[in-house]
Each structure stands twice: as structure tokens, then as C-alpha cells.
Amino acid sequence: MISPGAKYGEIVMNDLTQTPEMLIATMAARARAAAAQLSTASDAQKIDALRRAAQALRDQAPQIIAANARDMENAAANGLSPAMLDRLKLDEDRVLATAAGVDQVATLVNPLGSVIDRLVRPNGMELSRVRVPLGVIGIIYESRPNVTADAAALCLRAGNAVILRGGSEAKESNRAIHSAMVEGIAAAGLPADAVQLVPTTDRAAVGALLKAAEFIDLIVPRGGKSLVARVQEEARVPVLAHLDGIxxxxxxxxxxxxxxxxxxxxxxxxxxxxxxxxxxxxxxxxxxxxxxxxxxxxxxxxxxxxxxxxxxxxxxxxxxxxxxxxxxxxxxxxxxxxxxxxxxxxxxxxxxxxxxxxxxxxxxxxxxxxxxxxxxxxxxxxxxxxxxADGGEFGLGAEIGISTGRLHARGPVALEGLTTYKWLVRGTGQARP
Structure with a gap:
């Protein structure tokens, strides 16, 4: 197994030496460590990281578009439908729009630390519910390479580490976008492991991700009915489901x-x-x-x-x-x-x-x-x-998806949907009788 001190790039270089379970366990452990670092990072530092990442996307637009052209060529040869090709396609305008989406996430109100409610009990104890990060999020998605940037930006700003597993049809595009995002994150002094991209297209890696309950707090599937059905059937981790848009x-x-x-x-x-x-x-x-x-x-x-x-x-x-x-x-x-x-x-x-x-x-x-x-x-x-029906159109910035379930979050899931809360109790020496 790769040593915990290895750089993220070394995981990519050595992924063929590991089983999917070993790879995901290594990545998830690193993500958990990165999430702990993010919990002590200031919001200003996260904003700086997103600004730098957005600029990296703009600077690397030619490389991203070239990578996408390779994906488009392969997808067309494999008979992807015109509508799905449209989802996959990146041109200069779409790359710039993706960068703008990352910039917009940096402008949103920080939900972390906000007090949902507060009350004082008759015995004088003060109770409050405060928003905190979820921890480590796994996102499994198909076709749309812009999800790589959107998901990374939202998870980072909400204080979460994220493991991304994109579809094989967009592998070159996803790698190029991920590289730009990590460049900006690292330049701001935040851990590169906060945003990781599964380097293999082996479907077994998805199964390993779904079972990594020791390290991952939430799985978000973005894709067709078969993907969501598989995630819901196999996951040992809570799932934020995005079902069909009928x-x-x-x-x-x-x-x-x-x-x-x-x-x-x-x-x-x-x-x-x-x-x-x-x-x-x-x-x-x-x-x-x-x-x-x-x-x-x-x-x-x-x-x-x-x-x-x-x-x-x-x-x-x-x-x-x-x-x-x-x-x-x-x-x-x-x-x-x-x-x-x-x-x-x-x-x-x-x-x-x-x-x-x-x-x-x-x-x-x-x-x-x-x-x-x-x-x-x-x-x-x-x-x-x-x-x-889009998080950006709702003023939420980029979205992680549209949740069609009824628990935790519903509709466009953006920053607030990627947080949970904890109870804070402040006493003055109260002992329960």
C-alpha cells in the first residue's frame, strides 16, 4: 500500500499496483486527514483557494479543452447520443462559466458556525445548534466534467474533503479540471488531498467507495437511473439521492x-x-x-x-x-x-x-x-x-445535484446542504438530579 506520506500524484502513478479496495482506503484515509486540516482553516483561506482555483481553470482552459476533445472523440466513436455529447462537451465559454461558478461559490455566505437556534433551559444551561462540515464526501457522477469543479468548490467551502469518481467517458476532462483545482487549493496552503479524483475507471472502485463507511460520511450519485440504483443498493454509507428528472x-x-x-x-x-x-x-x-x-x-x-x-x-x-x-x-x-x-x-x-x-x-x-x-x-x-431547476439559478451558486429525497436536503444541494450540525451546551456547573 502507498505510504501515508506519499504525494497525491504518487497515488495516480501507482494505482495499478493496488486493488480498488486498497486504493480507496488510502484515498479515504488521506481525505479524513485533509478534512481535519480544513476544520481549522479560516474561511478567508478557503475563499483564497477557490479564487486561485478559478484562475487556474481560466489559465489552463486550452489544456482542458484539448483533453475534452479526446473525450468527445472517444464518446462519439462509442455512440453516445447527441444530448449526452452536449453534456460532455467543453468549449471556451463553458470552461469560463465553470471558473465563474467556482468564483461564485467564493462569494456565498459561509454557513459554518452559524447558529440554527438557541435556547436556555430552566436550569440555566444554554443549548445551541451550530452548522459544521459533514466530513468526507464521495461523489460519483457521469458525463458532465464541470461537476468536477462544482463539487470540489462546494465541498471545500463547506469544510469537507471530497473524493470524486467521474465517468469513464469524461476521464481526460476530469483529470485536467482536477489538476487545475488542486493547483489553486495547494497554492492557498490547503491540503491537496481535500479534493481527490479516483485515478482508475475500474467499476470495482465504485463498489469500494460505497463500502468505505469507516472513512466516508456521505455518498452523492449524479447520473442515470442505473447508477443511482446501484449506489442505493450497494452503499454502506448514507446516500443523498438524485433520481430521474421526469x-x-x-x-x-x-x-x-x-x-x-x-x-x-x-x-x-x-x-x-x-x-x-x-x-x-x-x-x-x-x-x-x-x-x-x-x-x-x-x-x-x-x-x-x-x-x-x-x-x-x-x-x-x-x-x-x-x-x-x-x-x-x-x-x-x-x-x-x-x-x-x-x-x-x-x-x-x-x-x-x-x-x-x-x-x-x-x-x-x-x-x-x-x-x-x-x-x-x-x-x-x-x-x-x-x-x-438549478442551484445557480436559485442563487445558491454551483450545486452538487438536485436531491429528490426527503431527508437531510431537498432540491438544489449547495453549501448548506453539505453541512450538518452539532449541539453546543454551555453550563455553569449543572449536575443532573
């Missing part, structure tokens, strides 16, 4: 026609491969402009799969199967259904949604409020595109 946009009979058309097309087509994309459009049978919405989607080169009523609106619509209502396409495909009022829309969403993001488009405030209260999703919207 999102709905419901066009109520009282919707403004122009707004409805604009929002539906944007919600589906702005970027089809992101988790906030609308996958099913429900249209009230009382909405007279339904043909215009279907036509606009088709004209935008989106395949429309509809029920019989929708098929009657345009000859280009293909029949929807039962499976379509439960599918996250992540592509230019949408399922459309005509419903008989708000109750039927709510019933459809309850039966088929993934509890990610659902929206209503209406000018009827009473119906909107009922929808907002009745839909059990992490994000529920009124007269807005589901594409806004």
Missing part, C-alpha cells in the same frame, strides 16, 4: 397562450440533456391553443409522443406507450397528454413524476396555489420553465 409542465385552461408556448418549448428544448428538462407536457382540454404548442415542439425538431387526442392535433405525432409516461428522455423527445382539468393533471403527476421538478402554467392564482401545495416534488413552479 418533470412535467402542465398547461392549465387559464394559461396565457403566448406564455404557455414560450415556456413549454423552453422547458423541453433549451437543453434537452439536463435533469431540469420537461419530459411530459400535460395540456388541459379547455386550452384552445393546444395545436400551436404541439406544432411549436415539432417545428423545433422535437419528437412528440402523444395520446389519441394529441395525435389528432398533428399528423407528425407518434403514439405514446405506457412506458413513455415514466421515461426521462434527456433528448429531443417529449410525451404529451390532454387532461380533463387540474385534478387529472395532479393524478398523472402523482403516478408518474420522479419528485424532481413540476410546473403549472396558468393565470388562475387559486389553481396555481393548489398545484404548488399538492405536488410532492423537490421543486414546484408556477409560470416558469423547469429549466430553472
Amino acid at each position: 418533470n412535467h409542465s402542465y398547461v392549465d385552461g387559464a394559461a396565457d397562450p403566448d406564455m404557455a408556448l414560450k415556456l413549454v418549448v423552453n422547458a423541453k428544448m433549451r437543453r434537452t440533456g439536463i435533469c431540469g428538462a420537461t419530459e411530459t407536457v400535460l395540456i388541459d382540454k379547455g386550452f384552445a391553443q393546444a395545436p400551436a404548442i404541439v406544432k411549436a415542439l415539432l417545428d423545433a425538431k422535437c419528437e412528440v409522443r402523444g395520446d389519441e387526442a394529441v395525435q389528432a392535433l398533428d399528423s407528425r405525432v407518434v403514439a405514446a406507450s405506457d412506458e413513455d409516461w415514466d421515461t426521462e428522455y434527456l433528448d429531443a423527445i417529449v410525451s404529451v397528454r390532454i387532461v380533463d382539468g387540474l385534478d387529472e393533471a395532479l393524478a398523472h403527476i402523482a403516478a408518474h413524476a420522479s419528485h424532481h421538478t413540476d410546473a403549472i402554467i396558468t393565470e388562475n392564482a387559486e389553481k396555481a396555489e393548489r398545484f404548488l401545495n399538492a405536488v410532492d416534488s423537490a421543486i414546484v413552479m408556477w409560470n416558469a420553465s423547469t429549466q430553472f
Whole structure:
């Protein structure tokens, strides 16, 4: 096994000499030590590290883009879909946006040390709950190389060490981004082991990461249904789950026609491969402009799969199967259904949604409020595109993902979602009778 004093680069150089279990144990032990160092680092030092890391991303943009080009070439040869290729692609604008996201995390309010609540007991003891880091976080993700920077920035600012395991399709991009991030972190005097990237694409390393309960406090999966299912099935570590984005946009009979058309097309087509994309459009049978919405989607080169009523609106619509209502396409495909009022829309969403993001488009405030209260999703919207389901758009900076569960954190998980709390008790000599 690699000695505890070895540099991180030596782990990369020697990973083939270790089993996946040995590799993860070594990395996790180093991460635990780094987390202890972060706990005594000032917020100013962490901000400095992020500023330096963001600048390193900008300085190394040509190398990052070149690395990404290799990933793109391999992914195209392996038949990755256009939507997934879009997730993977990095150009100068996207690298600069990634750097800007890291800079933005540096501007956010530091949650650590904040007092959630305080009370004084009748015996005079003062109790308070204070935010503290989670410790060591493992993040397993696919396709999107910008997650490497986003996750590193958020975890570091929240005082956590992180072990990143990206998808094999983005391995060159992830390594280039990780290198820039570590350069900035080390230049600020913080431990490089605070942000580690698993150097092997061996799937067994994922299994080892999921079982490292001795060292890792939380696992965050970001990817498709099969990845999340595997993580939830195998993990011996608590999991912050991000499930499918089977999102709905419901066009109520009282919707403004122009707004409805604009929002539906944007919600589906702005970027089809992101988790906030609308996958099913429900249209009230009382909405007279339904043909215009279907036509606009088709004209935008989106395949429309509809029920019989929708098929009657345009000859280009293909029949929807039962499976379509439960599918996250992540592509230019949408399922459309005509419903008989708000109750039927709510019933459809309850039966088929993934509890990610659902929206209503209406000018009827009473119906909107009922929808907002009745839909059990992490994000529920009124007269807005589901594409806004993003931590940056919520003013949270970069996000670690959208949690669709109900425990610990829900919706966009940013700094506060990467903390826990401890109780502080201040006494004056109280002994329990």
C-alpha cells in the first residue's frame, strides 16, 4: 500500500499496483486527514483557494479543452447520443462559466458556525445548534466534467474533503479540471488531498467507495437511473439521492397562450440533456391553443409522443406507450397528454413524476396555489420553465445535484446542504438530579 506520506500524484502513478479496495482506503484515509486540516482553516483561506482555483481553470482552459476533445472523440466513436455529447462537451465559454461558478461559490455566505437556534433551559444551561462540515464526501457522477469543479468548490467551502469518481467517458476532462483545482487549493496552503479524483475507471472502485463507511460520511450519485440504483443498493454509507428528472409542465385552461408556448418549448428544448428538462407536457382540454404548442415542439425538431387526442392535433405525432409516461428522455423527445382539468393533471403527476421538478402554467392564482401545495416534488413552479431547476439559478451558486429525497436536503444541494450540525451546551456547573 502507498505510504501515508506519499504525494497525491504518487497515488495516480501507482494505482495499478493496488486493488480498488486498497486504493480507496488510502484515498479515504488521506481525505479524513485533509478534512481535519480544513476544520481549522479560516474561511478567508478557503475563499483564497477557490479564487486561485478559478484562475487556474481560466489559465489552463486550452489544456482542458484539448483533453475534452479526446473525450468527445472517444464518446462519439462509442455512440453516445447527441444530448449526452452536449453534456460532455467543453468549449471556451463553458470552461469560463465553470471558473465563474467556482468564483461564485467564493462569494456565498459561509454557513459554518452559524447558529440554527438557541435556547436556555430552566436550569440555566444554554443549548445551541451550530452548522459544521459533514466530513468526507464521495461523489460519483457521469458525463458532465464541470461537476468536477462544482463539487470540489462546494465541498471545500463547506469544510469537507471530497473524493470524486467521474465517468469513464469524461476521464481526460476530469483529470485536467482536477489538476487545475488542486493547483489553486495547494497554492492557498490547503491540503491537496481535500479534493481527490479516483485515478482508475475500474467499476470495482465504485463498489469500494460505497463500502468505505469507516472513512466516508456521505455518498452523492449524479447520473442515470442505473447508477443511482446501484449506489442505493450497494452503499454502506448514507446516500443523498438524485433520481430521474421526469418533470412535467402542465398547461392549465387559464394559461396565457403566448406564455404557455414560450415556456413549454423552453422547458423541453433549451437543453434537452439536463435533469431540469420537461419530459411530459400535460395540456388541459379547455386550452384552445393546444395545436400551436404541439406544432411549436415539432417545428423545433422535437419528437412528440402523444395520446389519441394529441395525435389528432398533428399528423407528425407518434403514439405514446405506457412506458413513455415514466421515461426521462434527456433528448429531443417529449410525451404529451390532454387532461380533463387540474385534478387529472395532479393524478398523472402523482403516478408518474420522479419528485424532481413540476410546473403549472396558468393565470388562475387559486389553481396555481393548489398545484404548488399538492405536488410532492423537490421543486414546484408556477409560470416558469423547469429549466430553472438549478442551484445557480436559485442563487445558491454551483450545486452538487438536485436531491429528490426527503431527508437531510431537498432540491438544489449547495453549501448548506453539505453541512450538518452539532449541539453546543454551555453550563455553569449543572449536575443532573
